[in-house]
Amino acid sequence: MAKITVIGSFVADHTARVDRLPRTGETVLGRSFHIYPGGKGVNQCVAAARLGGDTEMIGMLGGDENGQMFRALLAKEEISAERVFSSDKPTASALVLIDAGGQNCICVIPSANYEFGFKELEQIDGIIKTTELIVLQLEMRLDVTEEIIRRAHGYGVGILLNPAPAVKLDDDLLKLVDYLTPNEIELSVLTGLPTKTNEQVITAAKALSMRTAGTVIATLGEKGALIARSGAVEHIPGYRVNAVDTVAAGDSFNGALAVALTEGKDVEEAVRFANAMGALTVQKAGAIPSLHTKAQLEDFIRNNKTADDHFP
Numbered sequence: 036m037a038k039i040t041v042i043g044s045f046v047a048d049h050t051a052r053v054d055r056l057p058r059t060g061e062t063v064l065g066r067s068f069h070i071y072p073g074g075k076g077v078n079q080c081v082a083a084a085r086l087g088g089d090t091e092m093i094g095m096l097g098g099d100e101n102g103q104m105f106r107a108l109l110a111k112e113e114i115s116a117e118r119v120f121s122s123d124k125p126t127a128s129a130l131v132l133i134d135a136g137g138q139n140c141i142c143v144i145p146s147a148n149y150e151f152g153f154k155e156l157e158q159i160d161g162i163i164k165t166t167e168l169i170v171l172q173l174e175m176r177l178d179v180t181e182e183i184i185r186r187a188h189g190y191g192v193g194i195l196l197n198p199a200p201a202v203k204l205d206d207d208l209l210k211l212v213d214y215l216t217p218n219e220i221e222l223s224v225l226t227g228l229p230t231k232t233n234e235q236v237i238t239a240a241k242a243l244s245m246r247t248a249g250t251v252i253a254t255l256g257e258k259g260a261l262i263a264r265s266g267a268v269e270h271i272p273g274y275r276v277n278a279v280d281t282v283a284a285g286d287s288f289n290g291a292l293a294v295a296l297t298e299g300k301d302v303e304e305a306v307r308f309a310n311a312m313g314a315l316t317v318q319k320a321g322a323i324p325s326l327h328t329k330a331q332l333e334d335f336i337r338n339n340k341t342a343d344d345h346f347p
């Protein structure tokens with residue numbers, strides 16, 4: 036049985052590079068177009084696998100060309116696809132725009148991802164019971180994801196929830212999550228608080244940590260991450276690198292975090308490791324293509340220092 040079970044999305048990322056993101060009603064000319072394999076679920080699973088994590092991927096694909104492409108990818112990465120189900124709906128697609136600074140905005144059409152329902156959930160109940168850590172995002176149906184969280188918690192299995200894309204979640208559910216990893220936008224949506232300044236991020240992370248029995252790890256890009264537990268926060272600095280494409284940086288962070296935690300590292304050490312993985316990811320284009328291996332990550336950590344930032 037895999038130690039890390041990712042239950043999540045597959046998305047074909049239709050990606051255009053632009054000098055700047057268009058305003059409402061504006062058309063801009065792009066510089067390039069690519070279709071990359073992506074989707075928060077599979078990005079996190081492949082990131083964990085490339086770092087040597089013992090992983091399994093669970094989700095839903097269409098029987099189309101993109102579905103076949105993802106099945107081939109999982110086979111190449113030696114990730115079990117035994118519980119990747121097939122749907123009549125197409126594999127999910129996304130429109131991704133990336134500006135000259137590597138920043139992105141994304142729209143995902145869920146298609147097959149939303150076909151993973153309670154019938155499939157019954158078929159993976161035995162896996163939920165026996166894995167060590169369940170890794171979830173919010174690109175699948177929320178009602179199904181909530182039930183997975185309730186079951187995993189009931190079975191005493193660890194839960195890492197990356198609450199992306201952002202939605203409000205009930206306290207009853209947040210209480211069951213062991214590790215919650217919002218970025219600044221998701222932190223703001225979850226708490227209803229502003230997160231524009233460092234002080235505001237600290238306040239919001241503290242507030243969110245009071246609503247869960249677990250650990251909040253707020254990801255802050257090159258500023259690193261903030262660990263918040265029971266109203267107390269600790270800053271783990273990040274790396275200043277040249278970002279060409281920030282897509283999947285959060286996902287690689289979560290994949291790395293899952294690996295480090297299941298290897299028995301403490302949260303601080305795990306977040307240091309995950310920060311480095313995120314910093315590597317932003318230096319390469321594409322979602323899955325930007326996910327580095329364990330050897331590359333160790334090399335990066337050996338040769339780079341974290342930014343000497345004070346937070347706030």
Ligand code: RIB
Nearest residue numbers: 046073074075129283322
């Ligand atoms: O987190 C990045 C991912 O979000 C992209 O690969 C895109 O598919 C969206 O799901």
